[in-house]
Amino acid sequence: MRIDADVQLERFRAGVQAFLAEHQPGAKHHTGVRAPDRELVPAIRAFTAKLFDAGYFGADWPLAYGGRADYDPAEAFIVAEEIARAGTWAPIGAATNLGAAALIEFGTPEQQAEYLPRIRSAEHLWCQLFSEPGAGSDLAGLQTKARLDGDHWVVDGQKVWTTNGHHADIGYLLARTDPSAAKHAGITAFILDMTSPGIEVRPLREITGTSDFNEVFLDGVRIPADRVIGRVNDGWRVANSSLAHERSGVAASSAELIRHLDDLRGLASDDAATRQRVGAIATRVLVSDAMSKAVQSHMLAATDDAADAALVKIYFSETNLALAELGMDLQGVGGIVTEGDEDAVAEGWWQDAYLYARAYTIAGGATEVLKNVVAERALKMPREPR
Ligand SMILES: Cc1cc2nc3c(=O)[nH]c(=O)nc-3n(C[C@H](O)[C@H](O)[C@H](O)COP(=O)(O)OP(=O)(O)OC[C@H]3O[C@@H](n4cnc5c(N)ncnc54)[C@H](O)[C@@H]3O)c2cc1C
Incomplete structure (x- = not known):
């Protein structure tokens, strides 16, 4: 199934775009899983509550806690992708994904009644x-x-x-x-x-x-x-089960990179060698996006295997690193300007992205560890000695 070929879902996407244009809490200047300045936290709480009220978050929750009977699991991918594409903040912290999933699957009725509404209202980060x-x-x-x-x-x-x-x-x-x-x-x-x-x-x-x-x-x-x-x-089972719910990250990752490909076109000189480097990295970014869409489809059809999410994460984080390195390289001495400098390309996004790029290869599973997952579970190679 292709999400972008479904008329109903594309209508849903248009609704998300209109919602974000009206309610987003402002531009997120840095790539990655970041923390906002303290002054911005109230605006992100308010935005999170609006996402829940609009049914863009929490639609898969039990009906008693605001879930929707007509929920389509593809919607979560679209919401994550559109937030990344809009260049704004997603809800911060571990409540909307990990915490809520743990409470819904393992929490007592009292815990659910106490904490789920406070996650929805973003009173609790x-x-x-x-x-x-x-x-x-x-x-x-x-x-x-x-x-x-x-x-x-x-x-x-x-x-x-x-x-x-x-x-x-x-x-x-x-x-x-x-x-x-x-x-x-x-x-x-x-x-x-x-x-x-x-x-x-x-x-x-x-x-x-x-x-x-x-x-x-x-x-x-x-x-x-x-x-x-x-x-x-039994916390190991609780933690692993809630981590498995954290799927929408597969959708968000490449959308931001695609947005910044235009900067590279602007930075590239006319010589053929540079154009080839830009073309090669642009291709990798689009392949990364295609991989993530393919895995989303597998997940929706419940045909995904253990290596799917690992492969997307490895390919995305390595592509992101190569993109950031090229972006800095093409700026020459301009690469050493810092954020806030009026000459900085894309307000210094590249400098920050370059310094942050290694974090993407570690957070949510380090590349080497994910390669073990691919080797053992998809390629059926011998387990590494433990
Ligand atoms: C941006 C970011 C945000 C994070 N946020 C959170 C958070 O909110 N809460 C939280 O609890 N944690 C968080 N983490 C931590 C994250 O889960 C860990 O960094 C990650 O699991 C790796 O663990 P480590 O840093 O201890 O590195 P280590 O596990 O010590 O790894 C060090 C190096 O050894 C390699 N390595 C380790 N084991 C193997 C192996 N078996 N085979 C081959 N190579 C191996 C790794 O690939 C890596 O290169 C965050 C990390 C980052 C980067």
Whole structure:
């Protein structure tokens, strides 16, 4: 199935475009999963609530929490793509995708009633407290511990790379609750109130000059026992299931690159060698977009296999890196101007994109780890020694 060949869906797309033109919270100047300046957060909350009210987000939720009976799963891809194409902010944090998915599948009725409406209204922004200094690709090796003390869990440990942790109201936390169990088996998922005593959020300044993610220190943090998502020691299943719901990223990725291809045309000199380099990268960007559309179709038809999303992510992030490098190269000494310089091409988008490009090859699964997925699950090569 081709999404852009369906008349009904193209009408839906036109509706999204008109909605974004009216309600978007302003231009997003930087590529990637970024954190806004604090002043912009209220506008992004208001925009998020409007996306839910309009049925562009949360349409696949249970009807009791605002889902729509006539929901078409292709719509989520269209919304993500149009937001990227408009060059504006998507909802920030981990609530609309990960948190909501975990609550809908594993949450108690009380948790759903308390948290889902607050995700819809964007009163609650969530962050994802999974990664640790010693546990990223090997997430199951996480060491943050939670021990039961009466009717509370007490949490000690450290998280890192927590995107938007400095703006978040709620943390989706993974912690080890049974240190004696096999590493995947002793983990529990929690809903953490980020204003709880004992939490220290320290923003990290990145090579881009921005602070998008944080270190989060947890020192004797008390979580009421009824904030466990799913069963105690079953957090690995909860986390993996909610990560699998995070599909719309497949749609958003290439739309922004296509927007910036025009800059390259403007920068390219007339010599044949440069034109060939621009042509080659433009082709890769369009192939990346075609791959992502093909995988969206597989997902909608439930014919996707384990390697599909991994291949799209690898190809996109490597293409993005090559595009950013070429864009900087073509600017010559102009490449060293910084954002805010009036001579900067596309207001400095290229300089930031160049510095950020490596992050895309790590976030959401590092390239090498995804290549293992492709090798083992699609090519059926021998498993790497573990
Ligand atoms: C922009 C960005 C935003 C993020 N946001 C969040 C967030 O909000 N919340 C959160 O919890 N985490 C977040 N992360 C963390 C992210 O999930 C991890 O960075 C990622 O899982 C990789 O883990 P690591 O950084 O510990 O690197 P490592 O796992 O230590 O990897 C280091 C290097 O070793 C390679 N490697 C590791 N294992 C293997 C293997 N088995 N075979 C071959 N090579 C291997 C990797 O490919 C990489 O090159 C974010 C990361 C980025 C870059």
